[in-house]
Amino acid sequence: MKTYKHVNYLWDTQKADRLEGDEVGLLLYRSNILGADLRITNFGGGNTSCKVMDNDPLTGKEVEVMWIKGSGGDIGTLKKSGLAALYVDRLRSLETVYRGLAFEDEMVELFNHCIFDLSSKAPSIDTPLHGFLPFKHIDHLHPDAAIAIAAAKDGKQITEELFEGTIGWVDWQRPGFDLGLKLRACLAQNPGIRGIMLGSHGLFTWGYTSYDCYLNSLDVIEKCAEYLEKNYGKLKPVFSGEKIKSLNQEERLERASKIAPVLRGFCSSERHMVGHFSDDQRILEFVNSHDLTRLAPMGTSCPDHFLRTKIQPLILDLDKNENLDQKEVLLDKIRPQFEAYRKMYRDYYESCKHGNSPAIRDANPVIILYPGVGLFSFAKDKQTARVAAEFYVNAINVMKGAEAVSSYTSLPHQEAFDIEYWLLEEAKLQRMPAPKSLSGKIAMITGSAGGIGKAIAKKFLLEGACVLLNDKNEERLEQTKEEFAAIFGKDVIAAIPLDVTDQKQVEKAFATASLCFGGIDIIVNNAGLSISKTIEEHTQAEWDRLYDVLVKGQFLVTQVATTLLKIQSLGGDILNIVSKNALVSGPNNTGYGSAKGAQLHLSRLCAAELGPFKIRVNVVNPDAVISDSNIWAGGWAEGRAKAYGITVDELPGYYAKRTLLNEIILPIDIANACFAFVGGLLHKSTGNVLNVDGGISVAFVR
Template sequence: MNTQPNSISTNADINANSFKHVSYLWDEAKAAELEGDEVGLLIYRSNLLGADLRLTNYGGGNTSCKAMAKDPLTGQQTEVMWVKGSGGDLGTLKRSGLAALYVEKLLSLKNVYPGLEREDEMVELFNHCIYDLSSKAPSIDTPLHGFLPFKHIDHLHPDAAIAIAAAKDGKKITEELFEGTIGWVEWQRPGFELGLQLKACLDANPGIRGIMLGSHGLFTWGDTAYESYINTLEVIERCAEYIEESVGKQSAVFGGAKVESLPKEQRRSQAAALAPVLRGFCSSQTKMIGHFSDDERVLQFINSNDLDRLAPMGTSCPDHFLRTKISPLVLDLGANEELSNIEALKEKLAPKFASYRNMYADYYNNCKHPNSPAIRDANPVIILYPGVGMFAFAKDKQTARVAAEFYTNAINVMRGAEAISSYTSLPRQEAFNIEYWLLEEAKLQRMPKPKPLSGRVALITGSAGGIGKAIAKKFASEGACVIINDINTERMEGAMAEFNKQFGRDTAASTMLDVTNEQTIEQALNETALAFGGVDIIVNNAGISTSKALLDHTVEDWDRLYNILVKGQFMVSKAGMKVMRKQAFGGDIINIVSKNAVVAGPNNAGYGSAKAAQAHLSRLLAAELGPDKVRVNMVNPDAVIADSNIWAGGWAEGRAKAYGITVDELPAYYAKRTLMNESILPDDIANACFVFVSGLLNKSTGNVLNVDGGVAAAFMR
């Protein structure tokens, strides 16, 4: 919009074309269905705001509405405030994510407020104001909404507004840009005191349409859900418009380019080669998952002359540095640096990581209070590689991805602030007070206990179906990130859709992988490094089967069996081991072999001997890789019929012929010949694999676990 939004628009013609820098998503028909349901309209508005990351960060911001409701104790109508509760995300917010509080009781807390030094004590008192006992726990921002008298309120962290809020002349710019219709409150940590300051700002400036929070974000409001929505969009649109105009007047953003980006494929190649090394350093205390971004906004910043000045300053918005740490680690590697000499590379990087850890320890020691929580992991979260891109490392993929997104937001803020004035970050002490806030620590302590495979990455060959998919699902359910792969694109895409639906977008990635093709294996490991930072678990599961009498067995049959089962296991293990050595914290290789590796039977010369070769290769690798803390173990299944490709290609017919039965009789035949009279399912194999990697057998290698219902001839001893 080209006009300054100094009063809220009521133009019925407002639509998506009215805005350039934000998304107008309001649907009159959908809103009409919610008429009279103020909470429903709050959820609707919140989801629309959260759908546009230019308006707020993932998980950040909060919204509220106030409406009359029946008091369950008195039966009288009373004013209730519904506000986004602790945690959650506006884009996916549901009613269950709201806290509902009596407005009158919330306002009465002012009477018992003990002052700024003890404001954290007020959080427990929020519980005495709860209207809906089944609602979400109230967040620290509750009084910020409660003390403002408006029916609908939005508190967001848009990059465009924070750029102004974090500028050296932010207050003056806000006053001039909005002609006094947007108030200003200097930086104050979120909480009860900030709520009082917002109300004081409103009392001193009646008629304003919003308040800018120094270094923090924006408050806007309206008497209806739609009015609040439009007000929010218009204010942010004007901020973004002003910044774009200012950036356009600059001769060079961030002082111009100091480094030139590599072409995209070369960037990804360098990133894939380096990611496991960085992951190893960042996992010195806790296993971390990685994320890589070479977004154009990131490249513009990390390639710039101003990088060395701005990066150490850190971020301004609390939401940003809570997820990205006080500042990033900037690598002094050349974009075209040779990365193949791993030991030389580690020797070069080690002092950089040591320096960062020392910096973080000094930050902690200089800022800590007598009651501060113990120092947390001192490794960097954000690592910048000029000419290549940005890496983020965190406890899981979602946290790493979101950290990267937040640092990209911080880059946007720095870019805007530098264009209109000069960027200012929070003082270190203020940043520390947020990062090591006792209320934040309490929130961390309430987090669920990590699952057994949290922080681990698994590549299971042939994981788009059958045993491989069952293993991948088991590992994902236990916290691992998995790489879904296959030689069949349609099958792989179907598996990915299934994983995304069951586990969310951050658990699995996919890549084509042919275990007989060394190039696709290397590419799959590169994709794994780019998606998650490296790999910890290799499961050699891909396989085929051929059951033929000796004279019917062709050389082509023989070569195909050995290429897939033996050579494939060798090449995948070799490529995976290269990555594990870069990380230098050990790992697991599990080979899905077979009872046929030890049991002789008719019509099985090629398959049985290939399985025996797989078994001995497993023992050889266990002997060789022990010093690397890489465990190599085997699972020996038998007759896994359900959802398995092994029964394709004539195997079932061949085995039925060997046993003198029909194909339909095979399942019962296999179950009956076991000591336990059990059929073996893909999930049974998945559970066996999990046993090896769960952490309970970290000192076991070179082992075989039979999963065959009990076949005495296959007993190993």
């Protein structure tokens, strides 16, 4: 086992030995451990391959087959289904029909004629880069340390001197068939080299075995990183030194949570975006530096970085101590900055477009830098926003390294445009699945760790939303968070304990939503309890508790939510889970029923007030949702059974029989009703009541 400082050595001999003889299995293993280290390559970045001998299913003869990461995959999570398998001889024979750089894109279609395994993934544009090299195992990676040298003005000379001629160099060129031929030519001119540096782009390394290839990759990256480390601060202070001081972490997070909804509102001018915030020390070192305003507008060098972070970030011209509570003043200061960015992007598009270029895409920034505070990224979903931030950290690392040993160079605007609006890239975007109904939306459901709240949260997650889980029961909240994270992934879920009667906790919950996701779109007031007693038996304490949780809780959550929704200027939905009891006068129900009546009318009042801001307020009225519900704890079931002269065990059947549809109501039924309001088809409806009770005529709204 070798020791490395700048990369993680993750090769497990026992695991690898179990794959002995399975070259494709070893390729997947190597890929996964390479992709596990963000210093080696980021999510979706780079590709790996191996060449094996296999029997041709048509002739039975032995042929050479290349297995390579397919289009759109990620080596860190790569499985065999994500690989493309091609006949090596057929791929190389395409050289006879290649018509030159002007006809690069037509070669991608011809890759399909080289496919060996018909069930494998579509080949990527990088396929010929691996195919024209003779090595059995090949890694193409985007390590920050290597790209820093590749993006340096003197990168070619530095590479030659650092590796004493054992690493070749190929100038920047967009990936494609011709670049594969250039890699082959570089190898022919430099026999015996161990890898090739691609100008401004990345690194190719190889080996006879998967392990040899892995070690070669790590050794080259380690050497690049050691070289950079020795030179940091040698020519000049990193990024020319610190221009401003960061706020302390508590202040940074508070400020980020306040401004995130403002930024999200502007970034969502074309479609709802989800945000991510990071105050990583590498980010702060950059955004607080003298070189920020020189380097950031230059953009990134590596195509993988650029495609996810856009032509350049928006540097927020806002004092780190700006009063963020003066919302109108804040909006007036930030609005012209976004307008200037959008104009810059439209000018970039118009000056670089070709006759067949795809239509201009969203002109808003992906990356927003706030000196003294950190970095915000906004994208169509949380994972994409997080990955964009990670890629920008990679770009910062590259700029830092290049500036330490030479001077940083970025892709020219035309080259960047030709990648961003590449017809093949556009085709890849068009093949992506259509967004789900709640993609880009952020929801908070109070009491979301059990029963109705949990069902609503799950439904919204299934439909593409990010969800802030909360509950007073912390143990159940943690269990729900773990359960949902296992199903939907950690990106789309955040959780915070919440007592809706505590204003500070409510404010903290919304601040958490802003910090984790950039803001909020859907609020479901679901937290509740129930007490069923005769008016003589009902205590004042019980009365106060019912009104505190149901009425005051709904008021506090709605009040804080309204402020945030108005800041975003994107409209939004407030759903209140009320009850059939808001409309029906039944026995032993004075406290609960009257509190539910107050909730219902509070909903109507809010709908009337918030309509001009495109904030919809609607009500779902359940009845008798027994499954996994807190409402049935604390004596409610016994109280209702007593009121109806039956046993607790008879309640489900009793409730079903009294409905017009003779149905038992489940939490998922309430969740579906909530989705009906927020899923997009009822965006012109507010002030409505939707009964989900199986049909109880006395509860009809009239």
